Amino acid sequence: MTALADDRLARFARQLLVPGFGELAQLRLQEARVRAVGAGGAASAALVYLVQAGVGRLWLDDAEPVAPADATGWLFHPDTVGMPRAEVARMALSSLSRFTDVARYPTGGVPTAALVAAPSVVQALSAAEVARRAGIPHVVLEPDAEGGSVVTVPPRAPCYSCARSTGGAERPPVAASAALAALAAAELVQLIASPGAIPGRRIEIVRGVATAQPTSRLAGCACGVDPRSGPAQSAGQKP
Amino acid sequence: MSAPRATLDLRPFACPLTYVKARIALDRLAPGEVLELWLSAGEPAESLPRSAEEDGHRVVGVEPLAGGERAFRVLVEKGTPRSAEELP
Numbered sequence: 172m173t174a175l176a177d178d179r180l181a182r183f184a185r186q187l188l189v190p191g192f193g194e195l196a197q198l199r200l201q202e203a204r205v206r207a208v209g210a211g212g213a214a215s216a217a218l219v220y221l222v223q224a225g226v227g228r229l230w231l232d233d234a235e236p237v238a239p240a241d242a243t244g245w246l247f248h249p250d251t252v253g254m255p256r257a258e259v260a261r262m263a264l265s266s267l268s269r270f271t272d273v274a275r276y277p278t279g280g281v282p283t284a285a286l287v288a289a290p291s292v293v294q295a296l297s298a299a300e301v302a303r304r305a306g307i308p309h310v311v312l313e314p315d316a317e318g319g320s321v322v323t324v325p326p327r328a329p330c331y332s333c334a335r336s337t338g339g340a341e342r343p344p345v346a347a348s349a350a351l352a353a354l355a356a357a358e359l360v361q362l363i364a365s366p367g368a369i370p371g372r373r374i375e376i377v378r379g380v381a382t383a384q385p386t387s388r389l390a391g392c393a394c395g396v397d398p399r400s401g402p403a404q405s406a407g408q409k410p
Numbered sequence: 411m412s413a414p415r416a417t418l419d420l421r422p423f424a425c426p427l428t429y430v431k432a433r434i435a436l437d438r439l440a441p442g443e444v445l446e447l448w449l450s451a452g453e454p455a456e457s458l459p460r461s462a463e464e465d466g467h468r469v470v471g472v473e474p475l476a477g478g479e480r481a482f483r484v485l486v487e488k489g490t491p492r493s494a495e496e497l498p
Contacts, residue, residue: 175434184426187433190465194434 175201182270183225196364197225201270203363204228206282208298210260211235212244213314214288216349219245220356221286222264222271226363229264231257232276232298235290245349284363285309286355292335299324299331303394308362310355311335318376319351322386323358328371330394334386351376414446414485415439420458421450421481428454429461432486436467439488444470451480462486 175194180187183197203226207218210233221229237256241247246263247256257275264273285302287309289295295311302309303324311331313320322334354374361369371386388395418435420428428449435445449455459469471485 180430180434181427184430187430188426188461193437195437 179225179270182268186224191368192364199364199366200225200360201227203284204230204280204282205359205363206230206232206276206280206285206302207288208232208285208294209288209290210246210257211238211288211290212241212247213312213348214286214352215241215244215246215260217286217288217312217352217356217359218260218264219267220353221359222267222273224356224360225268225270226360227271229271229273230276230280230282231260231273233257233260281305283307284359286359287311287331288352288355296332296335303330308359308366310359310362312351312355314348314351317378318347320373320375321351321355321358323362323369323372323374324386325362325367325369325371329386329388330392333389333392333394334371334373347376347379350379354381412442412444415443417446417448419448420454421448423454425453425457429458432458432462433465436462436486436488441488441490443488445486445488447484447486448475449482449484451482455482455484459484459486466490 175197179197186192187194187197205221205226205228207214207229210218210231218229233256235256236253237247237251237259239252241256242249242252246260251259261273261275284307285298287295287298289298299309299311306326308325310324311322313322313336320336322331324331358369372383373386374381374383416435418431420431423431432445432447439445447458449458459472462469466489468487468489469484470487473483475481475483
């Protein structure tokens with residue numbers, strides 16, 4: 172990795188001064204290729220955060236059109252309802268920074284991290300499993316009526332299937348959604364910038380109050396075996 | 411005090427770039443090694459030593475820069491930077 176150019180230093184100066192962050196962390200972000208599964212209103216704040224943090228490539232994986240509910244998010248003007256969501260988001264995000272290459276998810280693309288804000292639990296489970304099998308860090312958003320949860324999954328940590336909420340999910344108010352999405356992006360930035368710095372964990376926001384707890388592995392889950400190098404590191408188990 | 415391991419002329423830069431460049435240079439040093447900084451008088455020379463101390467480094471010298479007009483030579487000894495968990 173080469174040193175950061177002066178224009179990047181100037182752009183990311185405040186972030187570079189965060190304790191525990193630094194040049195190497197920023198370079199890791201610059202080299203990252205993030206697949207965003209779901210680019211709707213619930214993910215908007217996270218996508219903005221990732222671009223402003225300096226992620227090198229952001230790939231938007233979303234085949235749906237902009238829905239009326241998306242227009243309450245940060246990326247979609249009401250006039251864009253009905254247009255391809257990934258393309259509208261790409262244009263909006265591209266205008267925020269010249270340091271991030273924002274594109275639709277390319278066929279065969281190999282991401283180094285993933286943000287999962289899928290519209291359904293099934294899609295979230297599927298996207299998270301793809302990321303787990305690829306051995307890349309990923310974060311899953313679970314919005315609900317009171318705020319929601321963020322599930323952080325570093326490589327070899329208990330998988331999203333083990334750690335996900337089993338409660339019902341409803342779409343939250345927009346303000347809570349933005350807070351949750353920004354938190355998810357902050358978690359992903361840490362996973363990319365400082366590998367090993369944070370464990371697998373689940374952060375719940377209930378009426379504005381956040382609590383974090385480590386995730387644990389369901390007995391017998393396949394995530395206990397690393398697909399590439401054998402058994403995963405020890406992790407708490409639950410029956 | 412050991413001789414400076416590196417020297418950085420930060421006079422052309424303003425906050426926060428002054429401290430960003432200084433911190434990156436400090437990151438490349440080992441604890442106990444000294445970084446020599448040239449800073450413009452005023453805000454840079456006042457705030458950078460304070461920021462360095464807050465980050466766990468030690469300011470071991472501040473003096474007018476020889477031949478420099480309204481500038482200072484600041485010597486910072488690298489300490490053990492604080493992690494995010496150690497923040498107040």
